[in-house]
Every structure is written in C-alpha cells, then in structure tokens.
Amino acid sequence: MARILYIEDESDIGSWLKNDLGERGHEVIWLQSGEGMEGYFSEADIAILDVMLPGLDGFSLGKRIKKVKNDMPVLMLSARTAVEDKLEGLSFADDYLTKPFQPDELAARIEVLLRRFQKNDQVLDLHHLQVHTKDLRIIDREADNEIQLTGKQYQLFQFFIRHLNQILTKEQLYEGVWGEQYMEGDKTLMVHIRYLREKLEKNPSRPEIIETIRGIGYRVKI
Amino acid sequence: MAIILVALFLFQAAYLLVAMLAMGLQEDISGEQNQNETDPKQIEEKWHADSKALKNSSRESISSLFAEWKRTYPAASMFWVDEMGNLMEQRDVKGNLPAQWTPAYTAKFIKERYGGDPFTVISFIGGDEKNGFIVLEIPRNLFLPPLVKAAEKYGIFLGAGLLLIITLFIIVSFLFFRGIRKRLLHLQEAMERRDMDSLPIGIDVQKNDEIGQLEKTFNEMVDELKESKQREQEEEQLRRELIANLSHDLRTPLTKINAHTYSIGKEDISPEGKQAVKALKTSIVNIDRLIENLMSYTLLMASKHKQELIELDEVRFVRENMASWYPVFEKEGFEVNIELEPLEKKWKADPMWLGRIFDNILQNVLRHAKDGLYLEVATLSSEEWDAIVFIDHGKGLKNSSNERGAGIGLSIVDMMVKGMNLEWDIESGDSGTVIKIIRKH
Numbered sequence: 001m002a003r004i005l006y007i008e009d010e011s012d013i014g015s016w017l018k019n020d021l022g023e024r025g026h027e028v029i030w031l032q033s034g035e036g037m038e039g040y041f042s043e044a045d046i047a048i049l050d051v052m053l054p055g056l057d058g059f060s061l062g063k064r065i066k067k068v069k070n071d072m073p074v075l076m077l078s079a080r081t082a083v084e085d086k087l088e089g090l091s092f093a094d095d096y097l098t099k100p101f102q103p104d105e106l107a108a109r110i111e112v113l114l115r116r117f118q119k120n121d122q123v124l125d126l127h128h129l130q131v132h133t134k135d136l137r138i139i140d141r142e143a144d145n146e147i148q149l150t151g152k153q154y155q156l157f158q159f160f161i162r163h164l165n166q167i168l169t170k171e172q173l174y175e176g177v178w179g180e181q182y183m184e185g186d187k188t189l190m191v192h193i194r195y196l197r198e199k200l201e202k203n204p205s206r207p208e209i210i211e212t213i214r215g216i217g218y219r220v221k222i
Numbered sequence: 223m224a225i226i227l228v229a230l231f232l233f234q235a236a237y238l239l240v241a242m243l244a245m246g247l248q249e250d251i252s253g254e255q256n257q258n259e260t261d262p263k264q265i266e267e268k269w270h271a272d273s274k275a276l277k278n279s280s281r282e283s284i285s286s287l288f289a290e291w292k293r294t295y296p297a298a299s300m301f302w303v304d305e306m307g308n309l310m311e312q313r314d315v316k317g318n319l320p321a322q323w324t325p326a327y328t329a330k331f332i333k334e335r336y337g338g339d340p341f342t343v344i345s346f347i348g349g350d351e352k353n354g355f356i357v358l359e360i361p362r363n364l365f366l367p368p369l370v371k372a373a374e375k376y377g378i379f380l381g382a383g384l385l386l387i388i389t390l391f392i393i394v395s396f397l398f399f400r401g402i403r404k405r406l407l408h409l410q411e412a413m414e415r416r417d418m419d420s421l422p423i424g425i426d427v428q429k430n431d432e433i434g435q436l437e438k439t440f441n442e443m444v445d446e447l448k449e450s451k452q453r454e455q456e457e458e459q460l461r462r463e464l465i466a467n468l469s470h471d472l473r474t475p476l477t478k479i480n481a482h483t484y485s486i487g488k489e490d491i492s493p494e495g496k497q498a499v500k501a502l503k504t505s506i507v508n509i510d511r512l513i514e515n516l517m518s519y520t521l522l523m524a525s526k527h528k529q530e531l532i533e534l535d536e537v538r539f540v541r542e543n544m545a546s547w548y549p550v551f552e553k554e555g556f557e558v559n560i561e562l563e564p565l566e567k568k569w570k571a572d573p574m575w576l577g578r579i580f581d582n583i584l585q586n587v588l589r590h591a592k593d594g595l596y597l598e599v600a601t602l603s604s605e606e607w608d609a610i611v612f613i614d615h616g617k618g619l620k621n622s623s624n625e626r627g628a629g630i631g632l633s634i635v636d637m638m639v640k641g642m643n644l645e646w647d648i649e650s651g652d653s654g655t656v657i658k659i660i661r662k663h
Contacts, residue, residue, distance in 0.1 A: 016481040079473035082466045099473050100480040167545035171538050184564050215560025216545050
C-alpha cells in the first residue's frame with residue numbers, strides 16, 4: 001500500500017517490524033543508519049525513524065528529510081520517552097510513538113499520516129457508503145448514486161476522514177473546519193452535523209456513520 | 223574618601239579655629255595693657271603714691287597728674303575737690319558732680335562707690351586730708367579677664383563665625399549623607415533588579431571608595447551565583463539525560479521482548495502458549511508504565527521535572543483527554559459517562575502535568591476497577607472550589623489484587639497536584655473509588 005522508509009539500528013526490532021508492516025501490505029525499506037537515505041526519498045511515502053542511531057541521530061535525519069521533502073510524513077519511533085524528547089521530535093515530525101509499542105497502533109498511526117498527507121487513494125467502506133479518500137467521492141452503494149456535499153459539509157466530512165477513528169471534540173472540529181476559536185454554546189457545528197447526517201445516514205435520528213460520543217464529541221469509525 | 227575625612231575632621235578643625243581665634247584675641251587685648259595696669263590693687267596703690275607725691279595742690283600739678291593718668295587709662299575719669307569742699311577740676315566724669323562737697327555728701331559718695339562700678343580710688347593730696355582729695359574712677363570692665371573682654375568686644379563676630387562653621391558643617395554633612403544615601407539607594411535598587419534567570423544583575427562600579435568596594439563584592443557574589451546556577455543547570459541536564467538514557471536502555475530490550483512475543487503470538491500455538499503470550503504482553507505494558515513512573519518520580523523527587531503553568535480551559539482539557547482515553551475504556555467494555563459543565567474560572571496548570579495526572583488516575587481505573595465496568599468523569603463547582611471528579615465502581619484500592627508498584631502512580635499524582643498548588647481527595651470503598659482534583663478559588 002505504501003512505501004515506508006524505516007531507519008532502525010536494532011536488528012531484532014528492525015527485522016520484526018519490516019516483516020510485520022510487510023504483512024500489512026506495505027513495502028518497507030529498512031536502513032540501519034541514516035547513511036544513504038537520500039537515495040530513497042523519491043520513492044518513499046513516509047519515514048519512520050528511531051532516535052538513537054549510529055552517526056546522525058533520528059532528530060537530525062528527520063529535520064533533513066523535512067528540509068528536502070516537506071510533504072513526506074515523518075513518524076518518530078523511539079524508546080526516549082521524556083517530555084523534552086517528545087517536544088523536540090514533534091517540533092518537526094508529524095507523530096511520535098514510544099517503544100515498546102503495539103504494531104497495531106503503529107499501523108493505525110501510519111494510516112492516519114498517509115491520509116493526512118493524502119499519499120494514497122483509499123476506498124473506505126463506511127456502512128452503506130463507499131468513500132474515496134483522495135478526492136472524497138462518496139457513493140451510496142445501496143442507492144448506487146454519488147452524494148454531493150456543500151462546501152462546509154465537505155470540509156467537515158474531510159476533517160472526519162483525516163481523523164478516522166479518532167474522537168473529535170466540538171472545539172477541535174469547529175477550530176479545524178472554521179479556523180476560529182470555538183465559543184461555548186455556539187450551535188453552528190451542531191447544525192452542520194445535522195445537515196451532514198441527513199445526507200449521509202440511512203436514519204439521521206439514529207446515526208451510524210457520525211457517532212455522538214456523549215460529553216466528548218463525534219467520531220467516524222471504520 | 224575625601225568627604226569622609228572632611229566630615230571626620232570638620233569638628234576638630236572648627237574647635238581648633240575657635241581656639242586659635244580666641245587665643246589671638248586674647249593676645250591682642252593683653253597687648254593693649256600690661257598686667258600691672260589692669261590690677262585694681264596696683265592702680266589703687268599707684269594712685270595713692272602719686273597723690274602723696276604731690277607737693278602742693280596747685281592746679282597745674284594736678285592737671286598734669288590727671289593728664290598722665292589719662293594717657294595710661296583712656297577710659298578713666300578723675301576729679302579734684304579742695305580742702306574747702308569745692309569741686310576744682312574734673313575730667314571725663316559722667317553725670318553731674320556737685321560744685322560744693324559737704325561732709326555728708328562725701329560720706330554718701332564713698333558709701334555708694336565702695337565695691338561698686340566704676341572702680342573708685344579716693345586719695346588725699348600729699349597724704350594730708352587738709353589738702354583736699356583727688357578721685358580716680360575706672361570702669362570695672364577694664365579689669366575683666368581678657369577672654370571675657372574679647373567676648374564682649376568681638377562677641378558678634380565670634381558668634382557669627384561659630385554659626386557659619388555650624389552651618390557649614392550641617393551643609394557638608396547633608397551633602398555627604400545625601401551622596402551616601404543616593405549611592406546606597408542606587409545599590410539597593412541594583413540589588414533588587416533581576417535578569418531572565420531571576421538572578422541579580424551586576425553593578426557598574428564607578429568609584430573606588432568603600433561603597434565602590436561593596437559594589438565590587440556584590441558583583442563578585444552575583445558572578446558566583448551565576449556560576450553556581452549554571453553548575454546546577456548542568457547537573458540538572460546531566461541528571462535528566464542520565465535518567466532518559468537509562469529509561470531508553472531499559473525500553474530497548476523490552477521492545478525486543480515485545481517484538482518476539484508478538485511474533486510468537488502469531489504462530490500456531492497451544493492455548494497454554496496463548497495464555498503465556500497474553501501474560502507476557504500485560505507484563506510488558508506494566509514494566510513500560512513502571513519505567514515511565516519511576517523516571518517521573520525520580521525527577522519529581524529532585525524537583526527537576528519541568529513545569530510551566532498556563533491559564534487552562536479545564537473543561538476543554540478534560541474533553542480532549544477523555545477523547546483519547548475513551549476508546550481504551552470502550553474496548554474494555556466500560557460504560558463511560560462524561561458530565562462536563564463549563565467552569566467560571568480558568569485553571570492555572572501545566573497541561574503536561576495535568577495530562578500525566580489523568581493518565582495515572584485512568585490507568586489505575588483500568589487496572590483496579592475492571593469489575594465495575596463504569597467510569598464517570600465530571601466537573602463540579604461550588605463557591606469555594608472547582609473540581610474534576612473521577613468515579614469508578616471497582617472494588618476499591620485496598621481490595622486491589624494488582625501489583626504493589628501501582629502506588630507510585632498515585633504518588634506522582636500527589637506530587638504533581640501539590641506542585642501546581644491544587645488539592646486532591648481520594649475516597650475508596652468496596653463499591654468504588656472517587657478521586658477529586660480540586661482547585662480552590
């Protein structure tokens with residue numbers, strides 16, 4: 001599905017993860033140091049970097065990648081868990097996962113990053129809907145027609161798709177889509193969610209696609 | 223320095239000046255008359271002697287006697303009364319003398335003048351009462367000690383001089399103390415100034431006097447403080463790195479164990495094998511958390527955990543945190559109930575720390591309250607306080623069968639809550655646990 005540039009000096013961990021991600025359908029280019037990584041920039045969709053490496057450390061490598069190819073998502077995968085390290089990592093990288101980790105979680109994070117950077121066109125099955133992530137075409141499989149969304153509905157749905165499986169709070173949604181500070185009591189978001197549900201859900205009064213998580217926010221889950 | 227010397231010696235100098243002035247005046251006055259000429263006894267004797275020496279009581283001889291005395295005592299006055307009681311001659315006498323002297327008047331005159339002022343000497347001419355008498359009058363003040371006379375004569379100048387010196391002294395003192403006060407205030411102000419590290423800033427030393435030296439010493443102290451602060455920061459950095467490296471070095475093999483466990487789990491293994499893999503995975507998660515807690519605990523104990531308090535919308539913070547925790551509880555089959563009401567005031571807290579407090583409390587719920595399968599997170603507020611409340615329906619912390627090391631998680635909660643000037647409260651019983659994070663207004 002995606003080509004992953006993975007830099008890890010521990011051969012046990014490296015070979016295991018290469019296999020695991022390979023089994024999940026990804027193509028993994030595994031290097032044990034940053035030496036020669038530039039040669040793979042053009043073909044890689046995403047980079048996963050350990051921090052403690054021989055020669056240049058993962059932070060330096062990540063910064064270099066971002067400098068050369070800003071649209072390549074970078075995920076730091078490190079046993080360094082101190083807040084200072086995470087902050088340094090997240091100053092340039094797109095995600096930071098600490099070791100030991102669950103491969104499922106890593107795979108999910110890779111998916112999120114790929115979607116965020118729109119690296120691959122995925123076709124998602126959301127109940128009765130089929131969603132093409134790259135151009136956000138929504139097909140109602142049962143009625144066999146395409147659902148058209150208005151500007152704000154489109155942006156809102158896109159925000160959900162980019163943060164698939166994540167619970168999004170009212171504040172996050174409003175600020176992410178409208179780009180303004182959310183004011184407590186503002187009904188704009190609720191109104192737009194209702195319109196969106198009317199277009200997407202089979203039964204808008206019992207929504208299945210856009211879930212309400214009471215007291216927290218909303219979620220689109222596959 | 224010079225000003226101190228002036229201040230120190232001004233009084234002495236003033237005394238010296240007054241003394242010298244007085245001495246000079248004394249000499250000046252003493253120079254006018256010799257000692258004999260101011261002794262009343264000697265004058266009296268000399269007057270008697272001169273009077274006795276007069277051969278006759280002719281007008282010429284008496285006049286020349288009077289003239290001679292007048293030269294010696296310009297302030298003196300004299301007169302002559304002849305044997306018949308007639309006032310024959312007078313010189314510079316103040317007041318009116320009778321032309322005719324009766325015995326009664328003479329007696330009254332003598333009585334009046336005895337021991338009085340002016341000093342009066344009455345002497346018979348040629349030593350014989352039949353020749354009449356001559357009288358010498360000298361103002362008493364002529365006999366006063368020279369200093370008193372000087373005081374009388376130059377008193378106003380002396381007074382003015384003294385006043386001038388005192389005024390001068392006050393002015394010099396005022397200038398001196400004002401100068402010192404100004405510099406001391408400046409020094410105090412400089413000592414109170416702080417730079418970015420909340421350390422005092424060095425002073426620009428301009429003079430090399432005592433205050434200048436004080437300023438220099440202060441600067442040296444500031445330098446020492448800076449050095450020690452830098453050393454402390456370096457040690458802090460070293461300590462953090464050490465702990466971070468240690469944690470990294472522990473996690474790397476743990477990641478390997480995790481990887482291998484995962485690989486084994488995917489093999490076709492017996493149910494016992496699967497059970498073992500599950501146990502291994504749980505242990506890995508626990509060790510991971512323990513390493514994390516141990517690291518935080520060590521840093522907290524040494525007060526080396528970074529803290530940055532900011533104004534925080536607590537409800538928003540809770541909602542976002544619960545958004546990331548919700549799926550975990552959902553997966554475990556918990557009923558999650560979130561009841562958030564907007565709080566009036568913002569909290570002052572470090573989001574990292576507060577996030578850590580959340581993680582530790584919720585991890586505890588996950589491990590200790592699985593029986594209850596219920597989690598409620600709510601905000602409560604009253605006039606005096608706001609609180610975030612975590613309620614579970616587990617069997618309580620005391621009845622927990624899990625590892626004892628879990629206590630460290632709540633110890634961190636305790637330290638972090640107190641470190642942010644918040645309070646917390648925990649009630650744990652057989653039917654559940656209620657934890658409140660409280661912020662008093």
